[in-house]
Amino acid sequence: MGVHQSEINGVKxxxxxxxxxxxxxxxxxxxxFVASVPEYDRIEIRKASTIQGLSEAVPxxxxxKHETGMLSANIWAPELHFIDGKWYVYFAAAHTSETNEGLFDHRMYALECGDADPLEGEWxxxxxxxxxxESFALDATTFEHNGDRYYVWAQKDPDIEGNSNLYISKMSNPWTLTxxxxxxxxxxxxxxxxxxxxNEGAAFIRRGDRVFIAYSASATDFNYCMGLLEASADADLLDAASWDKSPVPVLTTDxxxxxxxxxxxxxTVAEDGETALFVFHARTYKEIVGxxxxxxxxxxxxTELLWTEDGRPDFRASVAGLQLPHEEASS
Structure with a gap:
């Protein structure tokens, strides 16, 4: 595969x-910063005082990953959270198999670090x-809302056609659903x-009297796209009827x-502590070999997360005006 420019709208x-x-x-x-690495074999954390500084930070x-067993292959989509004074990483992992049949039989796992610096502490x-x-499950996220901690993830229900749906539950501790x-x-x-x-890759954000869960859909090639769920901030988030789904994708290949x-x-939030930022991945070419x-x-x-006049995230406008956050000038 040849060399490709890794830019969107001229922005690296x-x-x-x-x-x-x-x-x-x-x-x-x-x-x-955490993310899936191309080798799918480890979890890295980067740290920087600015968003832009993450690009040069040493992971x-x-x-x-383990050599064998259920934690030995395809380490996917880690998230890093700080809960009740400790660090947690949520991620998905599968197992090695001579026939490859188990490579996509993921389960979700949690790591804990009680040290101040998660890059140097013991996990x-x-x-x-x-x-x-007990079925294919991945892409967990967690958030606190109105005094309760929630966990949202993607999973295959054996009785439902398809690869994965989105689920929500409360947590009794950072690694246990209740x-x-x-x-x-x-x-x-x-x-x-x-x-x-x-449906996978959920991400939660609140603005005013509404909460939103952005998620991803379809195959991971150029068809990959984003959808949006929304609910009232005072609704019962465990009631499926509280959530409305956008009938059209909110971000697609452009x-x-x-x-x-x-x-x-x-x-995440910008260095001013207020401006919401939209973090996402994308490719900069269409044709993929293999x-x-x-x-x-x-x-x-x-990029900065922009909002529509009626108060919803405007992902298309955010990407159309893509501009990587700059470091604030020091005084």
Missing amino acids: PLIEQRADPFIYRHTDGCYY AVVWR VEKGQVRTAW GKQTMIAMPDLDWERIGFKV ELLGMYGPGHNNF DPLYDPNRHTFV
Whole structure:
């Protein structure tokens, strides 16, 4: 495959060859970055005082896959969270297999670090985050809302056609679900079923009296795209009826911008502590040789999250005006 420009709308990515990006701004003012690496064999964390600084930050490898067993292949989509004074990484992993039959039999896991610096501290495996089924599961995220901690993930229900739906549950601790588990979205629209029938990669954001979950759909080639769920901020988030799904995708491939297969996003905040930022991955070319999952060129982009007049995230406008956040001038 030849050399490709890794730019969208003339803007270079924040970090090349990092898919499923996740950026967290901690109370120390620093930004922390995790993502899937092309080898799918480890979890790295980067730290910098600015968003732009993440591009040059030296990654620290905090965990590597096992040689055998269920934690030995396809380490996907880590997220880093700080909960009750400790660090947690959520990720998905599969197992090695001579016939490759198990390579996509993922389960979700949690790591814990009680040290102040997650790049240098000791990480402990807390085990599998167990759900109602033993089936393909991945792309977990967590958030606190109105005094409760929630966990949202993608999973295959053995009784439902398709690859993965989105589910939500409360948590009794950072690695244990409690109470009912509710399906809040399934790939029932045509644009969610291209190549694979997929809803995955959930990311939560609140604005005013509404909450939103952005997610990704379809195969991981140029058909990959984003959808949006929304609910009232005071609604019961465990009630599927509380959530409304956008009937159309909110972000898709845009050949004019040079953006292909955008998705698996998250949200963070700019250095002013207020401006929301949209973090996502995308390729900068359409044609892929072989399985898209093994094409390494899904790059991390970051831009200001813009909003529509009626208060919804405007992903298309955010990307159309793509501009990587600059470091604030020092006084």
